[in-house]
Amino acid sequence: xxxxxxxxxxxxxxxxxxxxxxxxxxxxxxxxxxxxxxxxxxxxxxxxxxxxxxxxxxxxxxxxxxxxxxxxxxxxxxxxxxxxxxxxxxxxxxxxxxxxxxxxxxxxxxxxxxxxxxxxxxxxxxxxxxxxxxxxxxxxxxxxxxxxxxxxxxxxxxxxxxxxxxxxxxxxxxxxxxxxxxxxxxxxxxxxxxxxxxxxxxxxxxxxxxxxxxxxxxxxxxxxxxxxxxxxxxxxxxxxxxxxxxxxxxxxxxxxxxxxxxxxxxxxxxxxxxxxxxxxxxxxxxxxxxxxxxxxxxxxxxxxxxxxxxxxxxxxxxxxxxxxxxxxxxxxxxxxxxxxxxxxxxxxxxxxxxxxxxxxxxxxxxxxxxxxxxxxxxxxxxxxxxxxxxxxxxxxxxxxxxxxxxxxxxxxxxxxxxxxxxxxxxxxxxxxxxxxxxxxxxxxxxxxxxxxxxxxxxxxxxxxxxxxxxxxxxxxxxxxxxxxxxxxxx
Amino acid sequence: xxxxxxxxxxxxxxxxxxxxxxxxxxxxxxxxxxxxxxxxxxxxxxxxxxxxxxxxxxxxxxxxxxxxxxxxxxxxxxxxxxxxxxxxxxxxxxxxxxxxxxxxxxxxxxxxxxxxxxxxxxxxxxxxxxxxxxxxxxxxxxxxxxxxxxxxxxxxxxxxxxxxxxxxxxxxxxxxxxxxxxxxxxxxxxxxxxxxxxxxxxxxxxxxxxxxxxxxxxxxxxxxxxxxxxxxxxxxxxxxxxxxxxxxxxxxxxxxxxxxxxxxxxxxxxxxxxxxxxxxxxxxxxxxxxxxxxxxxxxxxxxxxxxxxxxxxxxxxxxxxxxxxxxxxxxxxxxxxxxxxxxxxxxxxxxxxxxxxxxxxxxxxxxxxxxxxxxxxxxxxxxxxxxxxxxxxxxxxxxxxxxxxxxxxxxxxxxxxxxxxxxxxxxxxxxxxxxxxxxxxxxxxxxxxxxxxxxxxxxxxxxxxxxxxxxxxxxxxxxxxxxxxxxxxxxxxxxxxxxxxxxxx
Numbered sequence: 001x002x003x004x005x006x007x008x009x010x011x012x013x014x015x016x017x018x019x020x021x022x023x024x025x026x027x028x029x030x031x032x033x034x035x036x037x038x039x040x041x042x043x044x045x046x047x048x049x050x051x052x053x054x055x056x057x058x059x060x061x062x063x064x065x066x067x068x069x070x071x072x073x074x075x076x077x078x079x080x081x082x083x084x085x086x087x088x089x090x091x092x093x094x095x096x097x098x099x100x101x102x103x104x105x106x107x108x109x110x111x112x113x114x115x116x117x118x119x120x121x122x123x124x125x126x127x128x129x130x131x132x133x134x135x136x137x138x139x140x141x142x143x144x145x146x147x148x149x150x151x152x153x154x155x156x157x158x159x160x161x162x163x164x165x166x167x168x169x170x171x172x173x174x175x176x177x178x179x180x181x182x183x184x185x186x187x188x189x190x191x192x193x194x195x196x197x198x199x200x201x202x203x204x205x206x207x208x209x210x211x212x213x214x215x216x217x218x219x220x221x222x223x224x225x226x227x228x229x230x231x232x233x234x235x236x237x238x239x240x241x242x243x244x245x246x247x248x249x250x251x252x253x254x255x256x257x258x259x260x261x262x263x264x265x266x267x268x269x270x271x272x273x274x275x276x277x278x279x280x281x282x283x284x285x286x287x288x289x290x291x292x293x294x295x296x297x298x299x300x301x302x303x304x305x306x307x308x309x310x311x312x313x314x315x316x317x318x319x320x321x322x323x324x325x326x327x328x329x330x331x332x333x334x335x336x337x338x339x340x341x342x343x344x345x346x347x348x349x350x351x352x353x354x355x356x357x358x359x360x361x362x363x364x365x366x367x368x369x370x371x372x373x374x375x376x377x378x379x380x381x382x383x384x385x386x387x388x389x390x391x392x393x394x395x396x397x398x399x400x401x402x403x404x405x406x407x408x409x410x411x412x413x414x415x416x417x418x419x420x421x422x423x424x425x426x427x428x429x430x431x432x433x434x435x436x437x438x439x440x441x442x443x444x445x446x447x448x449x450x451x452x453x454x455x456x457x458x459x460x461x462x463x464x465x466x467x468x469x470x471x472x473x474x475x476x477x478x479x480x481x482x483x484x485x486x487x488x489x490x
Numbered sequence: 491x492x493x494x495x496x497x498x499x500x501x502x503x504x505x506x507x508x509x510x511x512x513x514x515x516x517x518x519x520x521x522x523x524x525x526x527x528x529x530x531x532x533x534x535x536x537x538x539x540x541x542x543x544x545x546x547x548x549x550x551x552x553x554x555x556x557x558x559x560x561x562x563x564x565x566x567x568x569x570x571x572x573x574x575x576x577x578x579x580x581x582x583x584x585x586x587x588x589x590x591x592x593x594x595x596x597x598x599x600x601x602x603x604x605x606x607x608x609x610x611x612x613x614x615x616x617x618x619x620x621x622x623x624x625x626x627x628x629x630x631x632x633x634x635x636x637x638x639x640x641x642x643x644x645x646x647x648x649x650x651x652x653x654x655x656x657x658x659x660x661x662x663x664x665x666x667x668x669x670x671x672x673x674x675x676x677x678x679x680x681x682x683x684x685x686x687x688x689x690x691x692x693x694x695x696x697x698x699x700x701x702x703x704x705x706x707x708x709x710x711x712x713x714x715x716x717x718x719x720x721x722x723x724x725x726x727x728x729x730x731x732x733x734x735x736x737x738x739x740x741x742x743x744x745x746x747x748x749x750x751x752x753x754x755x756x757x758x759x760x761x762x763x764x765x766x767x768x769x770x771x772x773x774x775x776x777x778x779x780x781x782x783x784x785x786x787x788x789x790x791x792x793x794x795x796x797x798x799x800x801x802x803x804x805x806x807x808x809x810x811x812x813x814x815x816x817x818x819x820x821x822x823x824x825x826x827x828x829x830x831x832x833x834x835x836x837x838x839x840x841x842x843x844x845x846x847x848x849x850x851x852x853x854x855x856x857x858x859x860x861x862x863x864x865x866x867x868x869x870x871x872x873x874x875x876x877x878x879x880x881x882x883x884x885x886x887x888x889x890x891x892x893x894x895x896x897x898x899x900x901x902x903x904x905x906x907x908x909x910x911x912x913x914x915x916x917x918x919x920x921x922x923x924x925x926x927x928x929x930x931x932x933x934x935x936x937x938x939x940x941x942x943x944x945x946x947x948x949x950x951x952x953x954x955x956x957x958x959x960x961x962x963x964x965x966x967x968x969x970x971x972x973x974x975x976x977x978x979x980x981x982x983x984x985x986x987x988x989x990x991x992x993x994x995x
Contacts, residue, residue, distance in 0.1 A: 065886075067981035072817075072893055133889065137880045144879055147935060152943055159939065163932065170931050174924035177889070178917060181896045204900045204914045 001045055001058045002078040002128045005088060006121060008038040009095070013117035016110050024110045028103055031113035035095040035120065042092030049085045051477035056081050056130060056193065064134070075191060078128040082478025083259055083329060086471050087127045087252060090336045093456065094248040095120045098241035100453040101344050104351065105153065105239070112153055119145040119245060126253045132180040132190040132261070136173070139217075142250070143169055146234075146242070154237040161233040168230040172220030179213035183265065196264040211269035214262055215277075221254030222310045225284040235303035236356075240347025243299065247306050248340035252332045255313045259329065259482065263317065267485045270320065275405070277318045282408030285311035289418035293425075298349070298356040301426060302342050305382065308415055309335050315405065315412055316397035322476070322483035324400025329475045331397055334381075334389035334464060341378040341457040345371060348450060349430070352442045358426065363435035367442040372431040374454050379423040381461050384416055389464035491554060499554035499561050500612065501541035502569050506605030509534020510598040517594025528584060531597040535577045535604070542569045550989075557675045558615040567823055567986035568611035568743045575735045575830050576604040582838045582961040583728035586845070596636055600732065603629040607740040614751070616664045616674040619744060623660070623704070626740060627653045630733055634725040645724030652717040653707060660704025666697030667752075676752035683754045691760060698753060698764050702771070705748075708741025711801040712775040719782075722794030727844070730790070731837035734797050735830045742804060742826060746819050749808070750990040756811040756818075762902070769809035769919045775802025776926040783933050789840055789850050792933065793833075796876060799930060800829060806919055807891050810898035816987040821894035823983035824976075828883035831968025832875040838962050839869035842954040852937060857946025865954055866941045868962045873934045875969045878927050883972035888927065890980065892920045 012034025016027040049057060059079035066073050080088060098116060105112050122145065125138025143166055151162035184190040186200035203210060220227040231251075235243050263270050288308030295301035309331070316328030348371050349364065350356055365372040381388035384395075394416065402409045445451060464471055497504055509531065516525040545551065546566055553560045580600060587593055606625035613619040631653065635646030668674055670693040671682035683694070706714035722730050749755070749764060756765075779799025786792040804825045810818030843858060843865050844850050858866040875884035899916035954962065972979055 065977050065980065067977050067984055072890060072980065136889075137885070140878075140885065141880045144874065148942070151939055159943070162939075163935075166931055166935065167928055170928035171925060174928055175921060177892065177924055178896070178921050181893050181920070182917065184893075185897050185900050204896065204903065205917055 001041065001048075001060075002080055002088070003060045005038055005041045005045065005092070006078060006124045006128055008034055008041065009117040009120040009124070013114040013121070016114045016117065019110050027110035027113040028099065028105075031099045031102075031117055032096070034117060035092075035099045038120065038124075039092035039096050042088045045080055046085050046089045046474070049080060049082075049474060051082060051473045054481070059130070073190075074133045075131045076134060077130045077191065079130055080128065082474045082476065082480075083256065084127050084478070085474050086329070086333050087249070087256055088124065090252070090333050091120065091123055091127060091249050093460065094244060094336060094340050097340060097344065097453045097457060098244045100449040101244065101347055102239070102241040103447070103449045107153065112149070115145040115148050116241060116245075119149070123245075123249050123253065127256060130192050132184055132192060132195075134190075135192075135257075135261070136177055136180055139173055139176075139253070142253075146246070146250070149242045150234060150238045153239040154242075155239075156237045157233070158237040161230075161237040164230045165234040168220055168227070172227070173217040175213035176217035179210045182210055192261065192265070199265055199267070207266060208269050208272065211262065211266045211273065214266075215258070218254040218257045218262065219314075221257070222251055222314060223254070223307060224280055224311065224314055225287050225307065228284070228288070228307045231307060232300050232303040235306075235343075236297060236299045240343060240350070243343040243347070244340045247302070247343055248336040251306060251310055252336060255310070255317070255328065255332045258314075258317055259325065259479075263320075263325075263482050264485060270318070271486065274318045274320055278315055278401070278405040278408040281311045281314035281318065282405070282411035283311075284308070285315070285412045285415035286418070289415045289422065292422045293418065296358050298346050298358055298426070298430070299343070300356075301358070301422065302339060302346060305419065305422065306335070306339055308419065309339070309382075311415065312394060312397050312412055315401050315408055319401035319404040320483075320486040321400050321404060322479055323396060324404065325479045325483060326472065326475050327393055327395075327397030327400045329479060330468070330471060331393035333471060334393040334461070337457050337460050337464070338378055338381045338390055341374070341454070341461065342382060344453055344457065345375040345378060348445060349375075353439065358429050361430045361436070361439070362433040363431070364439060364442070365431040366435040367439050368444040370444045370454075372427075374458060375431065376427050377458060377461070379427050381465070383419040383423045387462070387465050389461045389468075392465060392468040495551075496554055499551055500559060500609060501545070502538040502573070503605045503609045503612075505538040505541055506534055506601045506608065509537070510601035510605065513598045513601065514594055517598075525594070527594055527597050528580065531580050531601060532577060534601055535573055535580070538604075538608070539570070539573045539577075542566055542573070553614060555618075557677060558618045559609070559612040560614040561612060562989040563986045564743075564747070564989045565608075565612040567982065568739060569608045571739055571827060571830055572604050572607050572611070572736055575732065575739070575834065576600055578834055578838075578961050578964065579728060579732045581957045582731075582834075582841070584957050585955050586726070586728050586841070590636065591638065592636055596633070599629050599633050599636070603633065603732070603736065607736060607743075610740050611743045611747070613744060613747065614676050616668060616676075619748070620661060620664060623708070623740075623744065624657060626737065627657065627708075630729075630737060633729045633732070634721060636729060637726045641724045642726055645721045648724070649717050649721045656704045656707035656714060659700045663697045663700025663702075663704065666693050666700065670694055670697060676748065679752045680754045683758050683760065686759055688759060691763075694753075694760055695763055698749070698760075699767060701748065702745070702764075702767060705741050705745040706771065708737050709745070709801045709805070710738060710798050711771050711805055712778045712798060713771075715775065715778070715798045715801075718798055719791045719794035722797070723788055723790045723850075727790065727837065727841045731834060731841065734793070734837060735833050738797065738801060738804075739826050739830065742808070742822055745808060746822060746990065750819055755991055756815065756898075756902075761811050765809045765811040766915070768805050769915060772802045772805035772809055773919055773922050775799060775805060776923055777802075780926050780929040780933075784929070786933070787852050789844075789852050789855070789937070792852070792937070793836065793840070796930070796934075797833070799926065800833075800876065802926075803888060803891060803923060804829070806895050806916075806923060809919065810891075810895040810916060812898040812901035815898055815901050816984065816991050817894040818898050819990055820980070820983040820987035821891040823986055824890055824980050825887040827979050827983065828875070828887040828969070828972045831965050831972065832872050832882070832884055835868050835962065835965030835969055836872035836876065838958060838965060839865050839872065842958050842962070843869070846952050847948075852940055853944075854947065855937070855941050856944035858941040861946050861948070861951050862953060864959065864962070868966050870938050870941065871966055871969055873938055875973070877931050877934045879931075881970070881973045883969045883976070886973055886976045888923075890976075892923060895920050
């Protein structure tokens with residue numbers, strides 16, 4: 001089952017590339033068909049997933065590189081647990097949305113959708129892999145489609161941003177590989193579950209160094225201050241669909257990696273450095289929010305708000321309690337849907353106004369009431385209004401983190417206040433105010449794919465906000481064994 | 491041992507040398523330009539490959555000529571590698587060679603080069619190693635100048651002068667080894683070193699550092715790299731594509747043989763000394779090659795610096811020495827296998843494209859994906875593999891080398907029983923290497939971007955000749971196959987590496 005989810009988009013990518021030149025526009029239908037199929041599979045995985053069962057489920061496994069000795073055996077092993085099932089669902093959903101908002105792409109269509117589908121496979125591989133080397137392979141595989149998507153279909157300083165993204169990620173993940181190899185040798189295997197059961201003790205370099213080597217990659221990806229500067233550039237210059245994927249699932253690879261690899265395999269080191277990381281997280285929340293307030297570009301604004309929101313994720317995780325980690329995992333899912341929706345809306349606005357300068361926009365609500373309303377909804381969800389998904393996640397995170405890190409948590413709560421400021425202020429400046437004559441000709445959302453993309457995300461945001469148990473049951477079953485390592489059996 | 495058995499031991503080399511003679515003769519007696527040179531060349535290569543296959547299937551035969559050469563799986567691995575590379579270059583360069591005055595000489599020299607490199611891989615005695623190595627060198631000096639144009643001749647002279655210095659240093663190093671150990675055969679040297687004469691440490695170190703200079707020239711590794719960018723830029727591209735893989739492979743082959751068989755591999759009193767030497771070479775090679783490649787605009791020069799950086803990557807495998815482990819050598823073998831496919835793919839695509847656009851400037855490659863999707867696609871894939879991005883062979887190769895280095899480091903520490911306070915320097919080398927991957931991504935992917943993103947200067951489309959396309963397909967298949975199903979090549983490399991160690995008493 002996970003294998004099917006992993007390779008469906010890849011098959012779609014290959015099919016799309018094989019289209020002849022004059023039928024290139026059919027690539028979007030292929031992409032839609034395959035992402036929808038993959039989404040259906042991800043729903044099936046999520047539904048069939050049994051939260052009461054311990055360990056990984058639906059595991060597919062075979063020896064991929066097995067030369068017979070020599071200490072280099074790499075498995076292909078995929079499976080889901082309570083952590084990855086929601087992430088897979090999120091990926092399935094956002095990929096469909098990303099394809100939908102790309103329906104207006106006109107340039108080099110088949111390559112575009114091929115890269116988008118390849119990106120889905122790469123991210124799916126990160127969420128599903130249960131072997132360190134396999135995890136690293138997919139982690140690196142994601143670079144190429146992202147680089148191409150930003151530099152080919154992006155705007156503005158797209159080449160610079162694409163290269164910056166690439167170099168940051170490669171440099172960040174460089175040491176991760178060293179860390180993995182050291183762990184793998186000390187543990188005699190690269191399989192994550194085996195390493196969790198018997199955490200390596202006697203390693204070549206001190207385990208605290210290994211911890212930071214691996215953490216660095218995840219901190220860059222999340223991103224957390226001071227490793228965040230690639231994100232605003234990448235977001236601003238990327239096409240809409242890529243922003244959706246980037247904010248929605250790619251950032252989550254960092255948080256997911258911490259929960260899947262760092263905390264279970266290196267619990268002692270995580271415990272040692274928890275205060276430092278929580279402080280970094282708290283600072284990141286406030287710093288991101290303050291910078292967000294100063295942004296004049298709509299996309300940059302949301303990008304910086306992501307830096308702030310990802311601070312909650314790190315804060316919740318390094319509370320090292322079941323509640324905090326569950327909140328972090330939930331926050332990853334909800335941030336994916338909410339920020340995904342925000343980027344969809346900004347994309348829709350940009351397609352019509354061809355500007356992202358907030359100061360140039362005014363009174364758009366008169367011209368595009370639907371877009372304005374959904375943007376407002378997304379904004380409210382983002383600042384954590386009760387009844388929507390953001391509230392549940394943030395509340396859980398703060399509840400879980402307060403005991404362990406009161407100061408950082410208070411900083412985090414202060415971040416929510418700032419979020420209310422920048423969100424409401426932005427909505428007010430862009431959509432309210434006097435209607436500007438130069439925007440007379442604008443139309444509201446008027447294509448079925450735009451409706452579908454908006455509606456699907458709005459539904460999920462409300463559904464999770466009203467029935468959080470839809471997700472929490474699965475997440476808690478995934479968090480439980482990790483929290484148990486830290487002596488917290490909630 | 492009768493005459494036939496002796497010939498059988500060096501069968502592949504004999505076939506290649508005889509083939510060279512036949513090609514020259516055919517060129518001489520054939521009506522001008524009508525002799526079937528290419529079929530004859532390929533026939534010689536096929537016979538050599540068949541002979542090697544014969545050895546592989548009936549079991550290798552071990553030493554001959556009083557221990558001067560040895561036929562083992564290690565030698566066979568390289569013979570196969572060299573024959574494949576040579577055959578690919580011969581086929582891919584057919585249309586280039588058509589315009590050559592010295593056609594017969596070109597093919598004959600390629601065969602001699604392949605034959606002497608095969609012999610080099612079998613070499614088990616300092617004298618034979620020197621003779622085989624110099625034969626390959628001289629042949630390659632001539633090959634670089636084969637077009638008889640000024641640039642080509644200039645490159646040939648540069649190569650010759652650099653090579654002559656390197657050869658001088660190497661023979662000086664051989665003298666030290668012989669003088670200290672009293673033996674020219676690698677077995678004799680190994681026996682001496684394993685008796686553990688600590689007082690011989692200094693002359694031995696002098697010996698192997700000087701020897702490494704000679705081999706490092708072949709590998710194009712810092713600080714013996716100076717020829718590479720100029721020769722890559724000035725020499726005829728098909729010849730350079732051959733040198734970039736075959737000469738490098740030969741250099742690493744003989745380094746493995748000499749250091750693992752001759753100097754006794756891991757666990758001797760000097761093994762950490764030369765391991766650190768190769769570690770230092772590796773670090774400087776990667777840093778220098780990658781940083782210098784960043785600013786290149788001529789693609790041949792860029793590939794020249796890239797080959798220096800890649801030599802650094804491979805040398806990590808040489809530095810990964812540990813008693814009882816053959817992981818280090820096997821990573822070198824595997825990396826070279828993938829490197830042959832990757833680098834030939836890149837070079838062939840460059841040859842085919844530049845033949846058409848008459849330029850080696852990177853900016854002239856703009857929009858190539860629209861002008862020639864196949865050529866640009868192959869080049870793109872090769873560049874990704876050189877960077878080390880999955881699912882290409884380059885990714886697995888780097889992973890395997892880094893893994894080998896870290897395992898060797900751990901083994902050394904376990905064997906010495908000194909985990910506390912001992913510095914895990916190979917981990918640092920690997921850390922430098924992974925950061926270099928990020929640096930190299932900058933120029934490799936910038937090239938990809940130029941081909942994919944920029945507007946083409948000329949809308950005309952073109953494709954490569956049929957033989958070239960076949961070879962491009964083969965290189966691509968290699969890059970993808972070794973990336974997705976690396977296990978067969980890894981186990982072949984491991985079994986080949988094991989024979990290096992079996993012979994140590």
